[in-house]
Amino acid sequence: MLQYHFVMIIVKSPLRLTFGGGGTDLPSYYTNFEGHLISATINKYVYVSVSRPFLPGIKLNYSQTESISTIDEVNHPIIREALHILKPTSPQIEITSFADIPAGTGLGSSGSFTTALLVALHQHYHVDLSTSGLAELACEIEIDKLQQPIGRQDQYTAAYGGLNSFHFAQDGTVKVSKLKIDWEVRKKLERNLLLFFTGYSRSANKVLAEQDMSTKSDVNNSIVKNLHRVKAMGFEAQHFLEKGDLNSFGQQMNEHWQLKKSRSHQMSNERINHLYELGLKNGALGGKLVGAGGGGFLLFYCEYPEKLITAMGKEGLRPLYFNFDELGTRSISV
Numbered sequence: 137m138l139q140y141h142f143v144m145i146i147v148k149s150p151l152r153l154t155f156g157g158g159g160t161d162l163p164s165y166y167t168n169f170e171g172h173l174i175s176a177t178i179n180k181y182v183y184v185s186v187s188r189p190f191l192p193g194i195k196l197n198y199s200q201t202e203s204i205s206t207i208d209e210v211n212h213p214i215i216r217e218a219l220h221i222l223k224p225t226s227p228q229i230e231i232t233s234f235a236d237i238p239a240g241t242g243l244g245s246s247g248s249f250t251t252a253l254l255v256a257l258h259q260h261y262h263v264d265l266s267t268s269g270l271a272e273l274a275c276e277i278e279i280d281k282l283q284q285p286i287g288r289q290d291q292y293t294a295a296y297g298g299l300n301s302f303h304f305a306q307d308g309t310v311k312v313s314k315l316k317i318d319w320e321v322r323k324k325l326e327r328n329l330l331l332f333f334t335g336y337s338r339s340a341n342k343v344l345a346e347q348d349m350s351t352k353s354d355v356n357n358s359i360v361k362n363l364h365r366v367k368a369m370g371f372e373a374q375h376f377l378e379k380g381d382l383n384s385f386g387q388q389m390n391e392h393w394q395l396k397k398s399r400s401h402q403m404s405n406e407r408i409n410h411l412y413e414l415g416l417k418n419g420a421l422g423g424k425l426v427g428a429g430g431g432g433f434l435l436f437y438c439e440y441p442e443k444l445i446t447a448m449g450k451e452g453l454r455p456l457y458f459n460f461d462e463l464g465t466r467s468i469s470v
Contacts, residue, residue: 144185145260149251149464150178151237152294153329154427214277217277270465271295317377329436419438421439
């Protein structure tokens with residue numbers, strides 16, 4: 137029988153940036169060719185709190201509110217599946233979530249929410265959960281149970297935190313390795329990476345579903361060849377970062393963006409293209425739209441950020457300042 141905490145459990149899970157190899161973490165690719173990418177978590181978070189209310193039932197507070205009696209009545213699919221996994225016999229629980237950044241902006245918020253929810257629920261019910269177990273359970277919910285056309289990077293990145301490389305084997309196992317980056321290089325990377333919100337949010341699933349279908353039915357192998365190059369660029373980006381060659385890292389982002397755009401007509405639009413070109417004309421060595429594409433944040437690398445910040449400011453865009461997060465999904469309860 138599950139035991140539970142009477143105190144409120146609060147968990148935060150970091151959002152992420154992908155630096156190279158994005159798209160090779162989809163099963164349609166890695167089960168045939170293996171995948172590889174590098175990513176970093178940032179100090180912008182999704183928060184989930186779990187507590188036991190005085191009255192029986194399930195109370196949920198997210199972008200909507202729910203007050204129901206049984207797990208099967210839960211409308212939020214991730215919360216419903218997470219509760220089913222733990223199987224509380226008499227649900228009497230309140231779950232609340234909020235975030236520093238809105239969903240649908242390319243920073244992996246769904247994976248961060250799922251990992252935060254799972255840690256909060258497991259702590260509430262006194263059930264142990266390892267970091268690798270957390271990442272796998274989050275993937276099981278989103279990919280296996282809910283059949284979302286997404287990859288495995290968001291769940292693993294949020295669970296582990298830090299700057300990592302991820303290798304996705306054909307059998308689905310994932311190898312996680314910390315990037316060996318000098319401290320001064322890391323701080324320079326933080327200073328010279330700039331995020332700007334484009335004003336568009338979107339469903340990543342639509343863009344990823346198109347790539348997934350194209351990969352499976354790719355008659356002339358154009359998508360697969362594209363992803364082969366993207367995977368190679370992930371290894372190259374890792375080499376640049378560990379060597380401290382940030383200019384080459386920044387310049388490579390431009391090629392990465394061109395390859396990314398060519399995989400889907402939903403990846404960009406006229407406004408995003410304009411903002412991207414403006415970035416290149418004002419000091420950016422390279423950049424890309426983070427996440428699956430179609431909206432969200434533009435990420436640029438530039439040695440002298442002030443000129444770019446001024447140019448984007450004239451377009452009504454302000455930078456989102458951030459630092460890297462090293463700890464991944466964790467409890468912050470007092």
